[in-house]
Amino acid sequence: MSGFGPGGPFLADCPARLAVELIADKWTAVVLYGLSEGPVRHGELIEMIGGISRKMLTQTLRRLEAHGLIRRHAYAEVPPRVEYELTPLGATLIDPIHMLTEWARANGDAVLDALDADPEPVAHGD
Amino acid sequence: MSGFGPGGPFLADCPARLAVELIADKWTAVVLYGLSEGPVRHGELIEMIGGISRKMLTQTLRRLEAHGLIRRHAYAEVPPRVEYELTPLGATLIDPIHMLTEWARANGDAVLDALDADPEPVAHGD
DNA sequence: CGGGATCCCATAAGATACTG
DNA sequence: CAGTATCTTATGGGATCCCG
Numbered sequence: 001m002s003g004f005g006p007g008g009p010f011l012a013d014c015p016a017r018l019a020v021e022l023i024a025d026k027w028t029a030v031v032l033y034g035l036s037e038g039p040v041r042h043g044e045l046i047e048m049i050g051g052i053s054r055k056m057l058t059q060t061l062r063r064l065e066a067h068g069l070i071r072r073h074a075y076a077e078v079p080p081r082v083e084y085e086l087t088p089l090g091a092t093l094i095d096p097i098h099m100l101t102e103w104a105r106a107n108g109d110a111v112l113d114a115l116d117a118d119p120e121p122v123a124h125g126d
Numbered sequence: 127m128s129g130f131g132p133g134g135p136f137l138a139d140c141p142a143r144l145a146v147e148l149i150a151d152k153w154t155a156v157v158l159y160g161l162s163e164g165p166v167r168h169g170e171l172i173e174m175i176g177g178i179s180r181k182m183l184t185q186t187l188r189r190l191e192a193h194g195l196i197r198r199h200a201y202a203e204v205p206p207r208v209e210y211e212l213t214p215l216g217a218t219l220i221d222p223i224h225m226l227t228e229w230a231r232a233n234g235d236a237v238l239d240a241l242d243a244d245p246e247p248v249a250h251g252d
Numbered sequence: 253c254g255g256g257a258t259c260c261c262a263t264a265a266g267a268t269a270c271t272g
Numbered sequence: 273c274a275g276t277a278t279c280t281t282a283t284g285g286g287a288t289c290c291c292g
Contacts, residue, residue, distance in 0.1 A: 015230035016159050016223070022237065023226070024150040026265080033142050042274055053266055058275060068240025074250070079273045080272085089236050096225040097142070100149070103222045104141035110215050111148065114194025124200065124255075152284080168254055179286055184255055205253045206292080250275075256291075264283075271276075 022067065027052055027060045029097050032086070035070060036094045039085040069093060148193065153178055153186045155223050158212070161196060162220045165211040195219060 023029045027049070034040060034048050045057055052060075061084055064070040069090030075081045086094070149155045153175070160166060160174045171183055178186075187210055190196040195216030201207040212220070 014156070014159070014227070015234055016156055016227045018234045018237070019226040019230035020152065020155050022230070024152065024155065026146065026150065029146050029150065030140070030142055033140070054275075055267090055277095056265060059265090066241060066244050067237050068243075069237070072250070074274090077273095080275090082274060089233060089240075092233060093229060096222065096229050099222040099225050100145040101140070101142045103219060104145035104148070107215060107218060108141055108144045111144070111193050111195070114215075115192060117194075118192050124198070180255070181257095181287090182285060185285090200254090203253095206255095208254060254292085256289105258289085259287085261286085262284085264281100266279105266281080268279085269277090272274090 023093070023097070025060075027056055028064065029100070031057070031060050031064065032069070032090065032093060032097055033101070035084060035086050035090075036098075039073070039083040042082050042084070045084070064090070149219070149223070151186075153182055154190065155226070157183070157186050157190065158195070158216065158219060159223055159227070161210060161212050161216075162224075165199070165209040168208050168210070171210070190216070 023032070030049055030052075031045065034045050040048070042054075042057065042061075046052060046054065049057070061070065061072070065072055068087055070084050071087050073083045073085070075083075149158070156175055156178075157171065160171050166174070168180075168183065168187075172178060172180065175183070187196065187198070191198055194213055196210050197213050199209045199211070201209075
């Protein structure tokens with residue numbers, strides 16, 4: 001399995017790359033997770049998530065909307081009300097994200113233990 | 127489920143945050159994926175992944191090692207040989223990553239279609 | 253061959269203030 | 273309440289050179 005030439009790296013066009021580009025930023029997975037139970041308002045997401053700025057939330061929601069993973073519902077009211085909900089496509093992403101979450105719940109401590117055991121930057125050339 | 131006060135956002139200490147902090151960067155998931163079949167050398171990873179710089183690879187490997195997810199094996203040879211492999215803990219992360227990959231393989235086209243349908247930045251305030 | 257050090261640039265992301 | 277614009281800083285990440 002090591003006979004790939006310079007012309008064809010394996011993982012270069014791997015679907016993992018797309019998955020990473022989609023959810024591998026600071027907020028995307030958390031926002032999707034926040035929407036997993038049903039429609040949520042902008043302000044509610046801010047409170048739920050805790051620590052995200054309005055700018056980052058809006059930006060994340062926009063990208064998810066453009067990717068077809070969530071749907072925006074703006075009501076013509078005063079004061080304005082906007083709700084976001086997963087599309088059927090977006091809902092299919094909840095399971096994988098849930099698996100990651102479960103993994104973290106089960107193994108998070110082990111990771112923190114490992115960090116605790118090797119606190120130093122591990123310079124192998126030293 | 128909307129009665130959380132200012133003192134307790136739901137997702138703030140959610141394990142999803144740890145999961146995100148672990149794998150939500152450009153290379154971590156791909157590197158783990160590259161190690162999922164068995165021990166691989168540094169240079170092999172470079173070829174397999176395609177596009178990663180030596181600096182980023184080393185940096186990613188160091189963090190994974192510190193997190194206890196991979197193990198480094200340096201052989202006292204000339205020229206030097208260094209192999210990396212998943213720890214048992216790291217191996218448990220492969221399944222979740224695999225699910226993401228499978229999702230991308232199944233739904234990647236749908237996402238690209240959505241992007242194609244709404245190419246513009248979607249300015250709702252316009 | 254593996255990897256550290258340095259320099260440099262592009263982007264991410266927070267704070268703040270303003271608009272409908 | 274929801275969203276945008278602008279500014280600023282921290283970080284990510286590439287290129288390059290040098291060392292074991």
